[in-house]
Amino acid sequence: MKERYDVVVIGAGPAGAVAATRLVKDGFSVIVLEKTAFPRFVIGESLLPKCMDYLEDLDLLDAVRAQNFQVKTGVAFYHDDQVCDFLFDSQYAEGWDYTYQVKRADFDHALILEAEKKGVEVAFKTEVTNVKTSDEEQLVVCVDENGNEHQIKSHFVVDASGYGRVLPRMFNLEKKAESIPRGSVFAHVKDESRSEKASENIFVHAFRDNTAWIWSIPFSDGTASVGVVGDVDFINECDANDSALFKELVQSFPGLEGRFEETTFLFEPKKLLNYSISVKQMHGTGYVLCGNSTEFLDPIFSSGVTLAVASGYEAAGLVRDHLKGEKVDWEQDYVEFLKHGIEVFRSYVNGWYSGHLHTIFFTENGNPEFKKQICSVLAGHVWDESNPFIKKHKTILPTLAKVISIS
Numbered sequence: 001m002k003e004r005y006d007v008v009v010i011g012a013g014p015a016g017a018v019a020a021t022r023l024v025k026d027g028f029s030v031i032v033l034e035k036t037a038f039p040r041f042v043i044g045e046s047l048l049p050k051c052m053d054y055l056e057d058l059d060l061l062d063a064v065r066a067q068n069f070q071v072k073t074g075v076a077f078y079h080d081d082q083v084c085d086f087l088f089d090s091q092y093a094e095g096w097d098y099t100y101q102v103k104r105a106d107f108d109h110a111l112i113l114e115a116e117k118k119g120v121e122v123a124f125k126t127e128v129t130n131v132k133t134s135d136e137e138q139l140v141v142c143v144d145e146n147g148n149e150h151q152i153k154s155h156f157v158v159d160a161s162g163y164g165r166v167l168p169r170m171f172n173l174e175k176k177a178e179s180i181p182r183g184s185v186f187a188h189v190k191d192e193s194r195s196e197k198a199s200e201n202i203f204v205h206a207f208r209d210n211t212a213w214i215w216s217i218p219f220s221d222g223t224a225s226v227g228v229v230g231d232v233d234f235i236n237e238c239d240a241n242d243s244a245l246f247k248e249l250v251q252s253f254p255g256l257e258g259r260f261e262e263t264t265f266l267f268e269p270k271k272l273l274n275y276s277i278s279v280k281q282m283h284g285t286g287y288v289l290c291g292n293s294t295e296f297l298d299p300i301f302s303s304g305v306t307l308a309v310a311s312g313y314e315a316a317g318l319v320r321d322h323l324k325g326e327k328v329d330w331e332q333d334y335v336e337f338l339k340h341g342i343e344v345f346r347s348y349v350n351g352w353y354s355g356h357l358h359t360i361f362f363t364e365n366g367n368p369e370f371k372k373q374i375c376s377v378l379a380g381h382v383w384d385e386s387n388p389f390i391k392k393h394k395t396i397l398p399t400l401a402k403v404i405s406i407s
């Protein structure tokens with residue numbers, strides 16, 4: 001570890017790996033400081049096709065492909081006995097018609113190793129404990145695995161610390177989320193009896209009057225990720241008594257024809273509560289936040305990694321401009337960009353929990369053009385303003401649901 005780099009990146013998740021890779025490709029010296037040893041578990045295993053654009057642009061996609069992850073071609077929503085599936089080869093936007101379902105331990109590890117190959121320095125088991133920023137230079141204090149403290153100077157700091165939220169906590173930037181507090185219990189299970197078709201989709205089933213839902217994400221090694229999301233009281237109920245209710249819900253997973261009836265849980269279910277959170281600002285003197293350090297909405301549409309990758313990519317481009325002495329309008333070029341993506345997903349998350357999307361998804365005789373346009377949102381193309389389901393995202397779902405309800 002040197003005493004000085006152009007940029008220090010905090011966190012080696014997808015946001016950090018992408019930001020660091022873009023910066024070294026532009027000729028800057030970059031160190032990523034990562035608290036844990038990789039591979040490490042993190043939840044967030046279903047990707048969206050849009051994130052492939054960024055990985056391809058940075059030559060990171062071959063490293064991902066080499067992992068033989070499960071190809072994901074769509075998403076299927078279940079409600080009672082009805083099913084509504086969106087297939088990415090039938091969507092409005094141009095672009096990838098597939099992506100991957102990934103064990104994040106392997107995905108994140110593959111990305112950061114590839115970043116290292118491209119010239120990023122990475123210090124694992126090294127926790128950032130303090131950061132001081134100023135107009136002149138930035139000071140990052142970290143502690144390595146032997147307990148030794150290091151002080152690293154840089155021109156810029158990228159906070160990609162995810163759920164660690166290093167700078168939001170340190171600089172008092174945390175802001176409460178607008179949504180009601182929710183949580184999740186999840187695990188990996190054996191998934192040996194799935195059909196070939198079932199291999200490619202993430203399955204989501206809504207229950208408890210749309211206040212809760214359960215997912216199954218198949219992996220290529222014959223295992224799957226399963227999880228339940230709901231309000232905090234319900235999630236605590238699911239988690240109680242060695243996660244008895246959670247296990248029961250998984251074993252009787254509706255719509256999956258007994259796929260998990262006899263399954264084995266590969267680790268004790270984990271619980272996460274109150275993960276939705278926001279920030280008062282996304283950048284400041286000498287630093288920028290990306291990925292989950294900014295805002296995390298809700299897991300329902302698997303937007304987390306795609307927003308992490310998109311924000312890491314955009315942030316790095318602006319850090320490059322700033323370090324080259326160009327004037328950067330962080331509000332317009334970064335905050336507005338990222339907030340637009342977050343706001344589009346927020347409309348869909350709200351549409352999910354309000355029931356509007358259920359009305360739209362499960363109506364008979366739905367409009368096939370609308371379905372393609374919604375499919376593009378679910379594929380992550382949330383910056384494509386030519387799509388009316390993005391341009392009018394705040395009003396279109398309640399309006400359409402109302403029209404369907406009265407017709």
Ligand SMILES: Cc1cc2nc3c(=O)[nH]c(=O)nc-3n(C[C@H](O)[C@H](O)[C@H](O)COP(=O)(O)OP(=O)(O)OC[C@H]3O[C@@H](n4cnc5c(N)ncnc54)[C@H](O)[C@@H]3O)c2cc1C
Pocket residue numbers: 010011012013014015016033034035036042043044045046047048126127128129160161162163164165166184186227272275290291292293296298299302303304305306308
């Ligand atoms: C229940 C649930 C289900 C989800 N499902 C999906 C899904 O299907 N698809 C999807 O795309 N997203 C999903 N997400 C969201 C996803 O988990 C996150 O959006 C994503 O991991 C964010 O990536 P990141 O790079 O910002 O942060 P992370 O992946 O969290 O990486 C941050 C890294 O920073 C490190 N770090 C933290 N503190 C420090 C420190 N002090 N010093 C050094 N390093 C530090 C951490 O160890 C970590 O490795 C889900 C989230 C939840 C809660």
